Amino acid sequence: xxxxxxSAVVEVRGISRCxxxxxxxxxxxxxxxxxxxxxxxxxxxxxxGSGKTTLLQILGALLHPSDGEVPLLQQRITGRDEEQLxxxxxxxxxxxxxxxxxxSTLRVWENVAIARSVVDATGSLSRHAEEACTxxxxxxxxxxxxxxxxxxxxxxxQRVAIARAMLMKPRxxxxxxxxxxxxxxxxxxxxxxxxxxxxVRRCAVVVVTHDRRLIPFADRVLxxxxxxxxxDQRVHANGQMRPYSISVHPPHx
Numbered sequence: 001x002x003x004x005x006x007s008a009v010v011e012v013r014g015i016s017r018c019x020x021x022x023x024x025x026x027x028x029x030x031x032x033x034x035x036x037x038x039x040x041x042x043x044x045x046x047x048x049g050s051g052k053t054t055l056l057q058i059l060g061a062l063l064h065p066s067d068g069e070v071p072l073l074q075q076r077i078t079g080r081d082e083e084q085l086x087x088x089x090x091x092x093x094x095x096x097x098x099x100x101x102x103x104s105t106l107r108v109w110e111n112v113a114i115a116r117s118v119v120d121a122t123g124s125l126s127r128h129a130e131e132a133c134t135x136x137x138x139x140x141x142x143x144x145x146x147x148x149x150x151x152x153x154x155x156x157x158q159r160v161a162i163a164r165a166m167l168m169k170p171r172x173x174x175x176x177x178x179x180x181x182x183x184x185x186x187x188x189x190x191x192x193x194x195x196x197x198x199x200v201r202r203c204a205v206v207v208v209t210h211d212r213r214l215i216p217f218a219d220r221v222l223x224x225x226x227x228x229x230x231x232d233q234r235v236h237a238n239g240q241m242r243p244y245s246i247s248v249h250p251p252h253x
Contacts, residue, residue, distance in 0.1 A: 009204035015068030046224035094165030155186025
């Protein structure tokens with residue numbers, strides 16, 4: 001894959017994130033720079049407390065950095081108010097969480113369609129039913145459309161959550177430990193879906209994980225430690241890794 005600057009979905013330019021002040025300040029991120037590109041599945045590894053979730057939240061415009069810049073599709077995040085950030089997220093970002101966040105009183109297809117119905121302000125689930133069911137079939141969930149979440153396995157619930165994010169046609173998909181609660185078979189299925197989302201739909205997919213079984217499905221592996229980016233590697237077809245060549249513009253001061 002070429003290192004074309006124009007394929008960049010989000011760039012992180014010298015960002016830091018600090019919680020608190022003075023002697024009690026906690027530096028969650030320290031001078032991190034990287035570029036997330038369309039068509040790549042990127043894994044983000046690191047021990048607990050290394051800054052993975054903070055970085056994911058900044059990439060998705062859920063959190064402001066204390067310093068540095070984060071252009072999302074060439075639009076600056078810093079300086080925007082919460083309403084503007086929410087609009088940016090709705091337009092460009094999809095989110096998948098470890099615990100699925102499905103509504104227990106809605107059927108599977110309704111859980112997928114609700115995201116679009118909220119955004120288009122109609123409140124109508126039925127107008128998005130066909131598209132939702134098409135996505136569910138593509139994710140191997142045909143025949144489960146009318147079930148409730150408590151009638152699904154963990155892997156099936158996670159694929160429903162992915163379908164919900166995909167319905168919004170995001171340019172950037174961010175997933176936080178999507179396979180942590182899944183067995184090996186279900187985890188591979190979810191990893192294959194994320195891989196296809198990146199390679200077929202040209203979405204930029206970033207996954208926070210501790211699950212090294214996902215590496216063969218990825219294009220790139222990042223590692224954080226103590227808030228710093230300590231490793232950035234590309235994954236070969238054979239699962240081996242080598243340094244990932246990146247070029248990120250320095251922050252404007």
